[in-house]
Amino acid sequence: MxxxxxxxxxxxxxxxxxxxxxxxxxxxxxxxxxxxxxxxxxxxxxxxxxxQPKNWERRQQWAERKLEEAEQRELAQKQGEDFDRKRNLDISAEDAAKWERRKRKHHNPDPGFSNYEASTARQYDRLVKQVKPDMEAYEAKKEAMGDAFYAGPGAIVHGHHKDTKEAIDRLAEDVNKQIEKRAKFSRRRIHDDEADIDYINERNMKFNKKLERFYGQYTQEIKQNLERGTAV
Missing domain, CATH: 1.20.5 (Single alpha-helices involved in coiled-coils or other helix-helix interfaces)
Incomplete structure (x- = not known):
């Protein structure tokens, strides 16, 4: 002024x-x-x-892009056009390669342990990928065994196949590697028989230990009162 x-x-x-x-x-x-x-x-x-969170502005921009994309997709459907094809035509090769690298970076090929069945299936897939088939030996074995090679119901295959020394050594080597890896990287803790059992499974036990580590000093008196029966 x-x-x-x-x-x-x-x-x-x-x-x-x-x-x-x-x-x-x-x-x-x-x-x-x-x-x-x-x-x-x-x-x-x-x-x-x-x-606000550190990535709040980025999340807002992402939400706006998603909303705009949904509107454009709906408009393309009304016009009878393929939205994905139309969008890909506007993406440069450099941007597409960058997004692909980012997708591979965030992809975790090892989802971790969920249960023993899934762990066994993952181990089987890993072993199958390591197999290098000998097609000449395969064809020779197939010709020698005849119909018994693809055994049907009631077929007797005992005595038709004998493992080679190389296959046995390869199996023993793989088992030894599994034992060494399990002994080196196992995260299973030694069970204490004298410890109080306040859990229903291993996952619940780990969760209770986390609670005790962070809040144990604040709940110690309450726990003692509950054990003595003097809690109000």
């Missing part, structure tokens, strides 16, 4: 000079109030940004 030029103080009467000073004082007060409001607005905005 620019100051308005007025007569000099020498040309003003005492009453006019007082009025001019009061006008300037009100103007300064108005500027101070405006600055306080702007400062308060910035403080509130900064506090809002700090209280």
């Amino acid at each position: 620019a100051d308005v030029a007025g007569p000099s103080d020498a040309e003003l009467t005492p009453k006019q000079r007082m009025a001019e000073r009061m006008r300037r004082l009100r103007e300064l007060h108005s500027r101070r109030t405006e600055a306080q409001q702007l400062n308060h607005k910035e403080v509130v905005e900064e506090d809002r940004r700090q209280s």
Whole structure:
């Protein structure tokens, strides 16, 4: 707000000079109030940004893109067009390669242990990938065994096949590797028979240990009262 030029103080009467000073004082007060409001607005905005997650703006942009994509997909369906094909035409090869690298980076090929059945299936798939079939030996064995090679119901295959020494050695080597790996990387803890049993399975036991580690010092007195039977 620019100051308005007025007569000099020498040309003003005492009453006019007082009025001019009061006008300037009100103007300064108005500027101070405006600055306080702007400062308060910035403080509130900064506090809002700090209280939000770090990736809040990125999530908002992602949600807006998804909403826009849904609208474009719906419009393409109404027009009888293939939205995915139309979208891929607008994507450059460089962006497509970058997204593919990012997808491979976030993909975890090892989902971890879920149950023993899934673990056995994963081990079987891993062993199958390591197999290098000898097609010549396969064809020779197939010709020698005849119909017994693909045994049907009631077929007797005992005595038709004999494992080679190389196959037996390969099996023994793989078993020894599994034993070494299990002994080295096993995370199973030694069971303590004297410890209190306050869990229903191994997963619940680990969860209870986490609770004890973080909140044990706050719940120790309550637990002791419950054990003594003196809890209120």
